[in-house]
Amino acid sequence: xxxxxxxxxxxxxxxxxxxxxxxxxxxxxxxxxxxxxxxxxxxxxxxxxxxxxxxxxxxxxxxxxxxxxxxxxxxxxxxxxxxxxxxxxxxxxxxxxxxxxxxxxxxxxxxxxxxxxxxxxxxxxxxxxxxxxxxxxxxxxxxxxxxxxxxxxxxxxxxxxxxxxxxxxxxxxxxxxxxxxxxxxxxxxxxxxxxxxxxxxxxxxxxxxxxxxxxxxxxxxxxxxxxxxxxxxxxxxxxxxxxxxxxxx
Numbered sequence: 001x002x003x004x005x006x007x008x009x010x011x012x013x014x015x016x017x018x019x020x021x022x023x024x025x026x027x028x029x030x031x032x033x034x035x036x037x038x039x040x041x042x043x044x045x046x047x048x049x050x051x052x053x054x055x056x057x058x059x060x061x062x063x064x065x066x067x068x069x070x071x072x073x074x075x076x077x078x079x080x081x082x083x084x085x086x087x088x089x090x091x092x093x094x095x096x097x098x099x100x101x102x103x104x105x106x107x108x109x110x111x112x113x114x115x116x117x118x119x120x121x122x123x124x125x126x127x128x129x130x131x132x133x134x135x136x137x138x139x140x141x142x143x144x145x146x147x148x149x150x151x152x153x154x155x156x157x158x159x160x161x162x163x164x165x166x167x168x169x170x171x172x173x174x175x176x177x178x179x180x181x182x183x184x185x186x187x188x189x190x191x192x193x194x195x196x197x198x199x200x201x202x203x204x205x206x207x208x209x210x211x212x213x214x215x216x217x218x219x220x221x222x223x224x225x226x227x228x229x230x231x232x233x234x235x236x237x238x239x240x241x242x243x244x245x246x247x248x249x
Contacts, residue, residue: 026128028137031074031086036064038083039074046120052240054189055155057179059088059118067117070095073141075134084122087134089142090115099151102193103173112148114198116165132164139168142198150198153178153191156214157240162192163233169201170194172230172244175220190217192230206231206247214242223248 031039043058050056059067067090068074077085091114092098098105100113116138119131142150154161156175166172173195180188211234212220220230228246236242 025079026084026130027078028134029076029078031076031083033065033068035074035076035083036061039064039076039086042083042086042122043120045122049123052155052157055158057118057189064088067091072114072117073138075138075141077130077134079125084125085120085130085134087119087131087138088117089138090117091147099153099193100149102176103151103195105149109149112146114142114147114150116150116152119161131161132167135164135168139196139198147198150196152194154194156190156192156217159214159233159236159239159242162194162214162242162244165194165196166231166233168196170196172220172224172246174224175217194230204231204247204249206249208248210246211243212246214240214244220244220246 040061047053047056047058064074067088070091070093072088072090072092075087075089076083090097094107094110097115098110098113099115100110105113116135119134121130139150150170152165152170154165156162162172171194172192174193176191176193177186177188178191178193180186208228210223210228212223212230214220223246224230226248228248230244230246232245234243234245
């Protein structure tokens with residue numbers, strides 16, 4: 001418990017030290033349990049405006065409480081005292097929420113995982129880069145806290161979120177169904193699993209590359225199983241139709 005409190009204190013001090021003002025009118029701050037009503041209300045508003053519900057898996061109240069209890073954080077963005085965006089970071093340790101288990105991480109490496117759980121931005125405040133800015137700030141906090149692996153799940157039909165993560169140094173490592181009642185991919189929602197090294201700058205050189213469309217799921221699985229990883233958005237026609245460069249060293 002002391003370690004969790006120290007990590008939370010460090011995250012808060014980082015935000016205070018750098019005066020994390022997103023712009024003249026937007027202000028970032030760490031959100032605690034006392035802000036949970038605001039968090040859940042904003043999540044409901046955003047979910048109502050999502051056209052394809054398969055692209056977003058909202059957290060329950062209990063999940064958000066548990067994320068804070070185990071040492072994760074919720075980074076909020078305010079505009080004139082109104083919560084307009086937040087990013088949730090989970091640090092699940094050896095718990096079932098740890099996506100490192102999907103990538104066959106060792107027990108030791110699982111302890112170093114931070115999950116970029118979800119991000120919501122009020123529909124009236126999209127287009128200000130808040131998703132990407134909270135992503136970079138959370139990466140900075142997790143680096144200072146000593147986490148090694150950043151992991152996230154994103155729908156293969158969500159161009160903007162995939163592009164933001166790749167821009168921040170993440171690569172696609174897996175594609176499979178998640179968040180179902182059964183753990184064998186019979187049900188659930190199709191998701192990319194993306195990974196980044198939180199302690200090192202990205203910058204691999206790939207000897208072999210191939211371009212694949214996001215809806216070519218089986219072909220992507222084949223290349224992923226052969227050691228390729230998705231590292232760049234090459235082109236896009238629309239939000240659910242884009243091409244990804246996969247590479248292998």
